[in-house]
Amino acid sequence: MFFWPRPASRGCRLLTAFALFIVVGCLQSADQALDKSLAAAGRERTKVYPLAGKLTVDGALPELEQRERIILMLNDPAKLDTSPNLRPHVFVGATGDFSFQTYVANDGVEPGTYIVTFAKLTKKPKGLLGPDGFHNLYNDAERNQQQYPELKIEHQAPGKKDYYFDLRIAGRDEVAAGPRALTQIKR
Numbered sequence: 001m002f003f004w005p006r007p008a009s010r011g012c013r014l015l016t017a018f019a020l021f022i023v024v025g026c027l028q029s030a031d032q033a034l035d036k037s038l039a040a041a042g043r044e045r046t047k048v049y050p051l052a053g054k055l056t057v058d059g060a061l062p063e064l065e066q067r068e069r070i071i072l073m074l075n076d077p078a079k080l081d082t083s084p085n086l087r088p089h090v091f092v093g094a095t096g097d098f099s100f101q102t103y104v105a106n107d108g109v110e111p112g113t114y115i116v117t118f119a120k121l122t123k124k125p126k127g128l129l130g131p132d133g134f135h136n137l138y139n140d141a142e143r144n145q146q147q148y149p150e151l152k153i154e155h156q157a158p159g160k161k162d163y164y165f166d167l168r169i170a171g172r173d174e175v176a177a178g179p180r181a182l183t184q185i186k187r
Helices: 010-040 141-147
Strands: 051-057 068-075 089-092 096-101 112-124 126-129 152-155 160-167 183-185
Touching: 010 089, 051 068, 089 096, 112 141
Parallel strands: 051 160
Antiparallel strands: 051 096, 068 089, 068 112, 112 126, 112 152, 126 183
């Protein structure tokens, strides 16, 4: 015997509409809660756009020892004296994937011009410390701006989720860290 599906009853449609109302209400409440928290701190929410992608090292996924961390940092070329702890940064894992977050997961960062830097540091009790496992080749925004024009990005709406960076390390000699190079992030 074959039964045709029957249209949802009025009660079922009302229940579905109520459930959607609750879900939308919860989402608005989370947004409102975030705005209230920022206001209490004397700040207001700024526009952010997704910034995500993949990092490889010599064309392969990054290799990390147990306590090593790869930091991808965005540096405003007009504010290079800003403490590294205050610059937007993310940790890149063994998959090479990265995604920035300002307020909620994967929402991104404010639009602007950024010089991207990378460092492979070791987790220690006082924070992440060098020496840089990438031989200081990519941890200096000033050097990156001059030698690697592909590491200068213009981040704007609607954002970008497919950045791809491939660091060339093999066979290259270590260079001296510049005075503003990313060599540590203290706790």
